[in-house]
């Protein structure tokens with residue numbers, strides 16, 4: 141296993157510097173092998189396009205962590221049902237991937253690398269297909285936008301109702317969303333911001349300072365009554381109900397979404413665990429969810445919320461990056477910890493918790509594949 145993981149990492153180092161070229165080769169080869177697959181993908185591929193390749197690469201890099209690997213891949217397989225991929229498409233993707241790696245790797249590529257990727261892809265696609273086959277839910281849900289609230293130019297909170305079938309998920313998980321009216325076949329992942337409920341209503345917090353295709357449409361264009369599509373829930377940032385440790389939550393910006401869902405789940409049963417939420421944003425105006433959190437603090441004695449601003453000297457509260465603020469309140473050694481935000485923020489928070497000697501198995505986070 142060690143040698144296998146080493147070969148994958150070594151060979152990836154050879155090609156990762158030019159991911160764009162790898163991606164171009166992969167899709168060119170894929171559509172040449174099976175032109176029918178082209179219609180499953182967005183019109184515009186580059187940059188904004190599909191992320192299948194990213195997902196495969198993230199999985200191969202995680203292969204030395206078999207436990208998370210298994211559930212991650214099964215969930216990815218369930219999620220990929222939204223593309224209507226068949227066993228045949230998995231095989232074609234494998235051929236395209238190997239061809240692309242060989243071409244991008246050039247003279248540095250060798251037979252050992254080839255075999256390692258072939259084996260890795262076989263293991264990955266087998267688990268993905270097993271996950272997909274075992275799933276009794278539809279490949280995606282149609283969902284109607286019920287409410288849409290803007291907070292400043294870049295942020296929106298929306299609620300949607302999944303139609304026709306219940307959408308089972310756990311607090312802390314994320315789903316991918318398509319806005320067919322504006323960007324057909326482009327899917328992006330977002331954490332669900334509320335706990336599961338009988339009405340099949342899901343809340344999402346979206347922020348995008350740039351144009352961001354799906355996020356841009358969700359913040360600026362979508363209106364109540366519009367239809368979205370939502371694929372299978374994924375992610376392991378969920379509560380361990382058997383644990384009696386107190387809880388630390390660290391959220392940066394709209395990374396608050398899954399944390400809010402976890403707090404809502406705790407409201408349904410928690411009486412004994414102290415829950416500390418650290419909520420960071422750049423400016424006070426970006427703390428869009430603070431009022432709602434304070435309302436919860438007022439009625440749940442076990443809950444505390446500490447907001448902080450990293451670029452607002454006038455803010456009457458904690459100053460600095462949220463990871464530094466958390467450190468000031470530690471140690472967190474005996475807590476279950478949940479971290480959610482940008483990849484850089486998650487990295488900083490993980491470093492802070494490691495310095496506090498928090499055992500890694502007590503820390504949960506989802507990075508959607510990129511840390």
Ligand SMILES: NC(=O)C1=CN([C@@H]2O[C@H](COP(=O)(O)OP(=O)(O)OC[C@H]3O[C@@H](n4cnc5c(N)ncnc54)[C@H](O)[C@@H]3O)[C@@H](O)[C@H]2O)C=CC1
Nearest residue numbers: 392393394395420421422450461462480481482484485488
């Ligand atoms: N499950 C998850 O992990 C989720 C993650 N997200 C991600 O959260 C991010 C939120 O973005 P915005 O709302 O624009 O927030 P942002 O990027 O403005 O960051 C908010 C706060 O996070 C902290 N932070 C940011 N970069 C940091 C760094 N390098 N080191 C230490 N602390 C840092 C600071 O306290 C900052 O004020 C997005 O990247 C989004 O994809 C969003 C939802 C769920």
